[in-house]
Amino acid sequence: xxxxxxxxxxxxxxxxxxxxxxxxxxxxxxxxxxxxxxxxxxxxxxxxxxxxxxxxxxxxxxxxxxxxxxxxxxxxxxxxxxxxxxxxxxxxxxxxxxxxxxxxxxxxxxxxxxxxxxxxxxxxxxxxxxxxxxxxxxxxxxxxxxxxxxxxxxxxxxxxxxxxxxxxxxxxxxxxxxxxxxxxxxxxxxxxxxxxxxxxxxxxxxxxxxxxxxxxxxxxxxxxxxxxxxxxxxxxxxxxxxxxxxxxxxxxxxxxxxxxxxxxxxxxxxxxxxxxxxxxxxxxxxxxxxxxxxxxxxxxxxxxxxxxxxxxxxxxxxxxxxxxxxxxxxxxxxxxxxxxxxxxxxxxxxxxxxxxxxxxxxxxxxxxxxxxxxxxxxxxxxxxxxxxxxxxxxxxxxxxxxxxxxxxxxxxxxx
Numbered sequence: 042x043x044x045x046x047x048x049x050x051x052x053x054x055x056x057x058x059x060x061x062x063x064x065x066x067x068x069x070x071x072x073x074x075x076x077x078x079x080x081x082x083x084x085x086x087x088x089x090x091x092x093x094x095x096x097x098x099x100x101x102x103x104x105x106x107x108x109x110x111x112x113x114x115x116x117x118x119x120x121x122x123x124x125x126x127x128x129x130x131x132x133x134x135x136x137x138x139x140x141x142x143x144x145x146x147x148x149x150x151x152x153x154x155x156x157x158x159x160x161x162x163x164x165x166x167x168x169x170x171x172x173x174x175x176x177x178x179x180x181x182x183x184x185x186x187x188x189x190x191x192x193x194x195x196x197x198x199x200x201x202x203x204x205x206x207x208x209x210x211x212x213x214x215x216x217x218x219x220x221x222x223x224x225x226x227x228x229x230x231x232x233x234x235x236x237x238x239x240x241x242x243x244x245x246x247x248x249x250x251x252x253x254x255x256x257x258x259x260x261x262x263x264x265x266x267x268x269x270x271x272x273x274x275x276x277x278x279x280x281x282x283x284x285x286x287x288x289x290x291x292x293x294x295x296x297x298x299x300x301x302x303x304x305x306x307x308x309x310x311x312x313x314x315x316x317x318x319x320x321x322x323x324x325x326x327x328x329x330x331x332x333x334x335x336x337x338x339x340x341x342x343x344x345x346x347x348x349x350x351x352x353x354x355x356x357x358x359x360x361x362x363x364x365x366x367x368x369x370x371x372x373x374x375x376x377x378x379x380x381x382x383x384x385x386x387x388x389x390x391x392x393x394x395x396x397x398x399x400x401x402x403x404x405x406x407x408x409x410x411x412x413x414x415x416x417x418x419x420x421x422x423x424x425x426x427x428x429x430x431x432x433x434x435x436x437x438x439x440x441x442x443x444x445x446x447x448x449x450x451x452x453x454x455x456x
Contacts, residue, residue: 047093048085055098056081056175057260061147063105064154064172064210071200074172076109077101083108149218149264152257154210156224157203164199165228171196174232174253222265226274226330229257233278238440245295245442251282262317272321273331279314280337283307295446299346311341332361351380368394368402372410379417388417408438412447419454427454 056077063073080101094100155168170176182192202208212218236250258275265271287301318334336357343349358374371394379387391414394400404410415430431451438444 048081048088051084051097051101052081052175055101057148057151057173058098059101059105060172060175061151061210062102063109064151065147066106067109068210070154070168070172070203070210071197072109072112075112076105079108079112080105147212148260150210150212152225152261152264153212153218153221154203154208156221156228157208158221158224159206159208160199160202162228162231164195164202165224166231167192167196168199169228169257170232170253174257176253180249218265222268222271225261226270229254229261230274230330232257233281237281238443243441244293245289245440246285248285251278251285254278255282267324269321269324269326270328270330272317272324273328273334276314276317276321276334277330277337279310279317280334280341283310283314283341289442292445293442294449295443298340303345306341314338314341329361329364332357332364349380351377355381366399366401368397368400368404368410369407371397371400372404372407372413376413384417384420388414388421391417406437408434408443408447410434411437412450415450415454424455 059077059080060073063077064070067073067076083104084097084101088094152169152173155172156165160168167181170181171178178192178196179189181196182189187195232250233254236247236252236254239245239247239250255275255278258271258278261271262275283306284298284301286307287303287305288296290296314334315338318331318338321331321334336354339350339354339357355374355377358370358377362370362374372391375387375390375394378390391410394404394410411430411434415427415434418424418427418430428451431447431454435444435447435451438447
């Protein structure tokens with residue numbers, strides 16, 4: 042059992058660098074992943090009997106290259122790819138103990154390649170989870186709420202498109218990298234969002250996805266240390282995830298921010314997040330993720346919910362709406378309005394969102410929109426309208442835990 046746990050930890054630390062090195066040598070993402078997986082499978086068989094090698098990364102790289110050659114020999118494109126692979130083995134030596142150190146440019150090339158604009162956004166997220174984070178197809182399928190067979194087809198189509206379009210896994214020039222970084226950040230943010238508030242029917246939080254997104258953001262800060270939005274992304278995740286242990290009760294039902302036990306928030310994680318946002322601000326180039334992180338910092342450092350600096354939160358949302366005029370941000374701003382100007386002003390702001398022409402997104406299927414209206418109407422003693430709003434929120438909510446919370450609130454308002 043201890044040996045298996047050690048292999049699992051090595052998988053987590055070595056997978057990214059191993060795949061990045063192999064895809065540089067092979068040029069085929071599908072073959073790269075299969076060969077890397079073959080190497081880890083052999084490790085689970087070999088290491089418990091013969092012991093772990095002194096340099097497991099080197100062992101895995103050598104084994105994966107051999108597995109790739111074996112696969113190519115069984116493949117109709119043998120003549121095209123084998124010389125390239127043999128050259129890689131020859132250069133590094135057939136028995137090399139040079140571990141795949143995971144050069145930063147190779148890892149960045151893999152991460153950026155998975156977010157190529159020719160791929161659909163959902164394929165970018167899926168490929169990043171598979172190739173960079175090392176999640177299984179079954180795990181990714183659960184995150185997307187689709188069958189494993191559906192996700193297998195989606196990943197296969199994405200890899201086929203990469204191969205046919207000859208999308209390279211090479212470090213782009215500075216201009217191309219600058220253009221692609223927002224997409225990379227958005228992909229990682231999508232992973233964290235699904236983990237933080239899952240569409241999964243059984244639980245509110247997918248801790249595994251939160252952990253993967255935080256790890257990817259940390260890797261990205263290493264790969265691109267001078268980009269303030271990358272630092273802002275990492276800070277946002279840390280400051281938000283520090284509350285994970287208090288976000289649900291013993292029954293798995295969501296606990297609102299106002300009711301969470303702040304003494305149980307992870308202060309070490311908060312400190313790391315504050316350090317990251319300070320580093321981002323020092324680079325003096327603002328962006329949406331930094332603004333979101335700043336709001337998260339105000340919540341994380343407030344002594345209590347009522348003592349939150351809501352005026353600063355509201356100002357930050359006003360700035361953010363200039364960057365990203367979306368309906369969801371406008372809804373979050375309206376919640377801040379409630380704590381600055383009261384429930385009447387907040388309800389006016391909420392009801393104005395669907396009529397705004399400049400906001401992207403339809404909130405009718407968004408349970409938080411109707412739940413927010415329900416809370417404001419309840420505060421204004423409009424029980425019947427509040428109940429109707431909660432009924433609509435329950436109807437469009439896909440998460441069992443959140444639905445239970447909404448049903449509890451619905452019973453409380455009566456109507």
